[in-house]
Amino acid sequence: MLINKQIGFIGGGAMAESIIRGILHAELVMPSQIMVNDISCERLAYLNSTFAIATTPDSQEIIKQSDIVFLTVKPQVIANVIDTIAPLVPKTTIVVSVAAGVTIATLQSKLAEVPIIRVMPNTPVAVGEGISAMALGKYATKAISDPVAEVFASVGRVVTVSEDSMDAVTGLSGSGPAYAFVLIDALADAGVRVGLPRQTSILLAAQTLMGAAKMVLETNEHPAKLRDMVTSPGGTTIAGVHVLEQKGVRAALIDAVVAATERSREMGKR
Incomplete structure (x- = not known):
């Protein structure tokens, strides 16, 4: 074309x-x-x-x-x-x-x-x-x-x-890479905290997020279903997911997108 x-x-x-x-x-x-x-x-x-x-x-x-x-x-x-x-x-x-x-x-x-x-x-x-x-x-x-x-x-x-919908797009995907970088950085810190070398931790964290995202895109499955597939009863993953829910990680991400969307709307009115 x-x-x-x-x-x-x-x-x-x-x-x-x-x-x-x-x-x-x-x-x-x-x-x-x-x-x-x-x-x-x-x-x-x-x-x-x-x-x-x-x-x-x-x-x-x-x-x-x-x-x-x-x-x-x-x-x-x-x-x-x-x-x-x-x-x-x-x-x-x-x-x-x-x-x-x-x-x-x-x-x-x-x-x-x-x-x-x-x-x-x-x-x-x-x-x-x-x-x-x-x-x-x-x-x-x-x-x-x-x-x-x-x-x-x-x-x-x-x-x-x-x-x-553009302000919502800005709040989610426009600003979204920054949220992902925060998650990668935090996961890498966690890896160091449990004994892994820094560069290995960054690689593990970044590739894990990239692989998870690719599974969502290529399988077309709902993220919750893919999460359930890796969450065994009484296993390590559900223990980690439980802490994420306790600490409000899901709510924090939702609030971040809402805040970025509202900021985009404010900037657009200038």
């Missing part, structure tokens, strides 16, 4: 780099089909030497050259970016924003009748195991969104949600 499509990135930071790496690794496009804009000449030089892609310090050049434009900039600068490019964006260009908290309506007010897609990816896209939630604007049909979904599928998995 991306054959003969020119792809542009306004903002050449870590997210843009992850997406570029993913689509090139999946061979969805050739390097000659990609152009990146950034305010840092050093960053542009790095991206050019790493991926053999075109770069430019001029964001308007991205609009002139691209069929799909990814806005991979920080939320606090996106207003200036839109003001700069809006006069040049044709109605045939697909605009994809990954700026957290910036609504489709905000973008659409400056980009009339342009198909806009808002995406919330999370940081594991950097290793090809992210999850990206897409919300489609008024003019973004399924035929328009399919190539964008293909791009994000190259760095993980993709779901389509209504835009009013």
Whole structure:
């Protein structure tokens, strides 16, 4: 679906780099089909030497050259970016924003009748195991969104949600890697506490969480059922699960997602 499509990135930071790496690794496009804009000449030089892609310090050049434009900039600068490019964006260009908290309506007010897609990816896209939630604007049909979904599928998995779910997505999967890192760190500390070397503990903890997550995704079984499969009567696992329930770990994780969701809503109102 991306054959003969020119792809542009306004903002050449870590997210843009992850997406570029993913689509090139999946061979969805050739390097000659990609152009990146950034305010840092050093960053542009790095991206050019790493991926053999075109770069430019001029964001308007991205609009002139691209069929799909990814806005991979920080939320606090996106207003200036839109003001700069809006006069040049044709109605045939697909605009994809990954700026957290910036609504489709905000973008659409400056980009009339342009198909806009808002995406919330999370940081594991950097290793090809992210999850990206897409919300489609008024003019973004399924035929328009399919190539964008293909791009994000190259760095993980993709779901389509209504835009009013984006704050909840942010609270769960957007912030979720941080929760997982806390769990891995705590499990590794526990391993050290019971006598394991630090690096061995980190490896055991990280691989255990990754394996458990893969079982959920590949078996399509409910996590509670998979938990029951490893929880023998009177065994070690139920003893550990009992302590987790006593200490309120489940409630703490629920509260963390709720708090992050509410914070996302507050930020979106600014």
